[in-house]
Amino acid sequence: MTQDDDRLLQALARLPLIEPDTEWVTRVRTNCHTAISRRASRRARTGRGLSGTGLFDLAAATVLCIYLAAVLAEAARLAGSF
Amino acid sequence: MERECEIALVSRLRAGDVTAFDDVFDAFNHRLLSFLIRMAKNRSVAEDLLEETWLRLVSGGENLHADTRLGPWLFTVARNLYVSHCRNRAREQSYTVDLTLLWPGGLPQSPFDVASLNEFEQRLEAALALLPPMYREVLLLVGVEGLRPVDAARVCGISPESLRKRLSRARQLISRLMADQDPFMEAVRKEVGNS
Numbered sequence: 001m002t003q004d005d006d007r008l009l010q011a012l013a014r015l016p017l018i019e020p021d022t023e024w025v026t027r028v029r030t031n032c033h034t035a036i037s038r039r040a041s042r043r044a045r046t047g048r049g050l051s052g053t054g055l056f057d058l059a060a061a062t063v064l065c066i067y068l069a070a071v072l073a074e075a076a077r078l079a080g081s082f
Numbered sequence: 083m084e085r086e087c088e089i090a091l092v093s094r095l096r097a098g099d100v101t102a103f104d105d106v107f108d109a110f111n112h113r114l115l116s117f118l119i120r121m122a123k124n125r126s127v128a129e130d131l132l133e134e135t136w137l138r139l140v141s142g143g144e145n146l147h148a149d150t151r152l153g154p155w156l157f158t159v160a161r162n163l164y165v166s167h168c169r170n171r172a173r174e175q176s177y178t179v180d181l182t183l184l185w186p187g188g189l190p191q192s193p194f195d196v197a198s199l200n201e202f203e204q205r206l207e208a209a210l211a212l213l214p215p216m217y218r219e220v221l222l223l224v225g226v227e228g229l230r231p232v233d234a235a236r237v238c239g240i241s242p243e244s245l246r247k248r249l250s251r252a253r254q255l256i257s258r259l260m261a262d263q264d265p266f267m268e269a270v271r272k273e274v275g276n277s
Contacts, residue, residue: 012221025111032103
């Protein structure tokens with residue numbers, strides 16, 4: 001890298017940052033906060049929904065197991081009686 | 083931004099922490115806006131692209147890797163949105179730059195502001211604006227934003243070696259632009275030499 005290249009990069013580094021419009025900043029920040037809150041509430045809702053579904057599945061499986069056990073017991077009883 | 087701070091910030095972003103978003107916004111908003119305005123040469127387009135960049139951070143925040151470097155990540159999103167914008171609209175702005183577009187209320191008026199935007203800087207901005215986007219972006223990322231070349235290469239989607247060549251070519255082009263133009267640019271060239 002030449003000395004001129006260094007100077008060019010130094011000059012570029014000194015270029016001023018461009019100020020954003022304050023109204024724009026407020027609007028964008030608010031939109032993003034809203035989006036974050038919306039995602040958080042959706043996540044919480046989904047979490048609750050999942051746990052509800054899990055309990056339902058567990059209950060259904062339990063009922064099915066009891067039913068199958070009863071069917072097998074009845075089948076064994078009938079087979080024994082013949 | 084220190085690396086430990088950045089890792090903690092990413093962790094809070096992944097958890098959906100609003101204050102973490104604010105911290106990142108405050109740290110990068112000016113830099114990203116400056117980058118996008120200098121790329122797009124249009125404040126309104128740059129503001130739209132930057133808003134979309136922030137919304138991408140919000141929507142993708144939970145999926146960030148724990149070791150994500152926020153600067154390169156944000157500049158990559160902003161740069162890709164700019165590229166998509168150019169592709170979709172099939173437009174690259176004309177090769178003239180209107181510096182009054184860079185400040186919402188026109189050119190700065192206070193003596194401090196005027197001093198902060200001296201003739202040399204205006205010339206450098208003008209020369210930057212004349213560069214093709216692929217060269218302008220590498221000078222902005224490495225020269226203005228101070229990204230490490232390896233990070234800038236990642237932002238641009240090219241290898242570090244390609245970035246090195248592109249940066250070298252960009253330097254040649256901007257030097258030629260500043261040298262070839264009228265006495266105004268000659269003064270700029272001298273200022274580069276004297277600084």
